[in-house]
Amino acid sequence: EIVLTQSPGTLSLSPGDRATLSCRASQSVTSNNLAWHQQKPGQAPRLLIYGTSNRATGIPDRFSGSGDGTDFTLTISRLEPEDFAVYYCQQYGSSPMYSFGQGTKLEIK
Amino acid sequence: EVQLVESGGGQVKPGGSLRLSCAVSGFTFSSYSMNWIRQAPGKGLEWVASMSISGSFIYHADSVKGRFTISRDNSKSLLYLQMNSLKAEDTAVYYCGRGRYSGTTSDFWGQGTLVTVSS
Numbered sequence: 001e002i003v004l005t006q007s008p009g010t011l012s013l014s015p016g017d018r019a020t021l022s023c024r025a026s027q028s029v030t031s032n033n034l035a036w037h038q039q040k041p042g043q044a045p046r047l048l049i050y051g052t053s054n055r056a057t058g059i060p061d062r063f064s065g066s067g068d069g070t071d072f073t074l075t076i077s078r079l080e081p082e083d084f085a086v087y088y089c090q091q092y093g094s095s096p097m098y099s100f101g102q103g104t105k106l107e108i109k
Numbered sequence: 110e111v112q113l114v115e116s117g118g119g120q121v122k123p124g125g126s127l128r129l130s131c132a133v134s135g136f137t138f139s140s141y142s143m144n145w146i147r148q149a150p151g152k153g154l155e156w157v158a159s160m161s162i163s164g165s166f167i168y169h170a171d172s173v174k175g176r177f178t179i180s181r182d183n184s185k186s187l188l189y190l191q192m193n194s195l196k197a198e199d200t201a202v203y204y205c206g207r208g209r210y211s212g213t214t215s216d217f218w219g220q221g222t223l224v225t226v227s228s
Contacts, residue, residue, distance in 0.1 A: 033213040035213065039154075044204055044221060045215075045218050046218070047216045050209070088154055090154070090214060092213040096156065096170055096171065097156070100155065102153050
């Protein structure tokens with residue numbers, strides 16, 4: 001069973017900073033089918049990135065994804081106030097068919 | 110505008126049953142796979158079940174296999190989750206999500222419906 005481990009658990013940064021979030025898989029992610037979702041308190045998640053590096057519709061270009069195999073990264077180049085949220089990575093294709101990381105909370109320093 | 114609206118949540122005793130519904134609008138339901146994902150209070154996201162466009166391919170997480178059943182009615186643009194033999198650990202907000210990019214993720218989510226399993 002594939003397990004996704006996100007780090008850090010909490011990231012404290014200021015608006016304007018660069019954020020780097022990590023997602024490590026216990027085995028290779030099938031076809032690099034790795035997505036990132038953002039969730040704000042009391043809201044449903046929102047898809048940011050699919051297929052490791054493709055931005056979803058309407059997502060600003062300050063969000064970028066990269067990685068290969070077992071190591072993946074979400075980068076937010078310059079933090080806006082609305083970016084402070086919880087971020088989840090999610091894989092598709094390995095047993096279980098879908099799974100999520102435990103999340104990284106991005107908080108204002 | 111794409112919209113997904115879950116309903117059917119509520120409080121139920123352990124061992125009880127509930128059926129969740131997800132009504133969609135703003136897109137052609139019969140052209141997309143669909144997913145159920147849940148989130149226990151204060152916890153992360155957990156995939157529950159997925160169904161292909163025609164219903165030919167159905168997957169359930171091990172944690173719900175044999176107890177929950179995903180289904181869909183393409184004529185009514187409705188997705189369902191039949192939940193039987195409910196346990197306290199099934200307490201969560203249940204979201205439906207539209208499958209996208211060859212079904213590898215969900216690109217739109219509903220606002221969720223809360224299921225509480227408690228005696």
